[in-house]
Amino acid sequence: AADLPHVTDADPTAKALGYVEDASKTTNPKHKAGDACANCQFYSGGPTGYGPCALFPGKSVNAKGWCVSHSPKAG
Numbered sequence: 001a002a003d004l005p006h007v008t009d010a011d012p013t014a015k016a017l018g019y020v021e022d023a024s025k026t027t028n029p030k031h032k033a034g035d036a037c038a039n040c041q042f043y044s045g046g047p048t049g050y051g052p053c054a055l056f057p058g059k060s061v062n063a064k065g066w067c068v069s070h071s072p073k074a075g
C-alpha cells in the first residue's frame, strides 16, 4: 500500500470531496476538530504516513488528511 500514488489536491475525486492533505488546514465547515483520515472508517492504513482509502481506489491518502466523506471508525 505504501507504493500507491498519493492523492493530490488536483485529483478530480479529491476536488469533489474537498480532500486536503492536512486536516488542520481545511476551511470546510463540515470538518469537525480531530477528524482525519486516520480515524475514518474508509481508511485502512497506519496512524501516520499514507494509506489506502476505499473512496480513492488505487491511491493512498494522508493519515492526517480529511474529506467531506469522513465517517468515524466504529469503536
Ligand code: SF4
Pocket: 019, 036, 037, 038, 040, 041, 042, 043, 053, 054, 055, 056, 061, 065, 066, 067, 068, 069, 070, 071
Ligand atoms: Fe480520508 Fe475518510 Fe475522506 Fe478517505 S473518506 S479521504 S479516509 S476522510
